[in-house]
Amino acid sequence: MTLAIGVDIGGTKIAAGLVSETGQILDSVEEPTPEDASAIPVAVADLVERLTGEQDAVGIGIGAAGFVGEDRQTVRFAPNIDWREEPLGQRVQSLVKLPVVVENDANAAAWGEFSFGAGEDTDDDLLLITVGTGIGGGIVHHGQLYRGGFGVAAEIGHMRIVPDGILCGCGQRGCYEQYGSGSALVRDARERVLNEDPRAGAIAALGGGDPSRITGQELTKLAKDGDPLAVELLTELGRWIGEGAAVLATILDPSVIAIGGGVAAAGDLVLASVVEAFETHLPARAHRPQASLRLATLGNEAGIIGAADLARVEPV
Incomplete structure (x- = not known):
């Protein structure tokens, strides 16, 4: 061995x-x-x-x-x-x-996902979108890891999807990870609490009642328990992930798109809206083979x- x-x-x-x-x-x-x-x-x-x-x-x-x-x-x-x-x-x-x-x-x-996880059944192309505090990515093309000309390819979290949007830590505005990441999920939940959304009672109770202590894990559990606003926030997160995935598929044309990172723990609560947004925004969808969207399987x-x-x- x-x-x-x-x-x-x-x-x-x-x-x-x-x-x-x-x-x-x-x-x-x-x-x-x-x-x-x-x-x-x-x-x-x-x-x-x-x-x-x-x-x-x-x-x-x-x-x-x-x-x-x-x-x-x-x-x-x-x-x-x-x-x-x-x-x-x-x-x-x-x-x-x-x-x-x-x-x-x-x-x-x-x-890892290409060789032993979500892409194990393909020998060609895979795009991994890792959704955690930010958004990371990795590309396998024709069975080889794609690194780009200088070794820094697949920094997909800093693809701009909203012109003049939210300021990102990279110095640009409107980056993918400002809308489709765990940090974006938490930010939106905290804003609902601070704006006194009448549906945010259960979310407000998270973190011991301190909005600054709300976490993505707590929101995911709340959504799994059926809280309507938490479900809505997870669905909105999935929509952003799916829209970005459609742009990336237009450029890369992968056979498999795997969604990994901490947000993947939400399972179908996120994946269903990812797939819906992906299919809605993929250009000429009826006239092209479509990537298989699936959750990553190897976790951390x-x-x-x-x-x-x-x-x-x-x-x-």
Whole structure:
């Protein structure tokens, strides 16, 4: 059995897994992300050492949020970690003495879903839309991960869908993630409470009655319990996701579009409205094959599984 290590570096924790060639996580460990970014390679090396033990791994795949250079070693920019032109792969490799591949975290998740999850039944094209705090994406084209000319393709959350719309953290206005993300869902719910919407009683009670403490998970649970306004908000979120997916399908023409990230936990509450909006806004829908829209299946493990497999099948 050929084993590889997958590592997912987030703003609050680093998770790692020992992954088989069939995409199974055989063992996993995690620890908090050091506040000092310079200590992260040491933390990764420690996790790798704890996982390998007597096991032999062929390489390490690291998924990190941010722009990863075409060398698949350098994090050019990370939004939540103080990295600018950080030679992450080289630093980790110097400590663990194993080949290291660095990949954008959403790209790694897309590869995981393509190889072992929602796209396992296709050998061609897949688009993953990850919906969490923001929106991320990954593209598999003709069975290969598409990185673009400079390694930073598929930053779909910053596709502009509303001219002169809501200001985004990237500095532009009207970005996809300002309307179709978990943060957008929470923002809209809080606004309903602050504007004293008469239907917002159950939502107002979330977070101990403090609107600033309302979370997407709580809203999703409330919607599953049948609260009409929570259902409406989830439906509206799905509409935005679907409209953006239709634009992306017009450009990329994928055979599968998988919806992942935290919002996927809402299941059909979101997916039904995603599909409806997608079909409504897909140009010339009656005259073209249509992508299969489905929920991602690997959950939070997609990045670890995908990163490990990339280290195995696409070594630097």
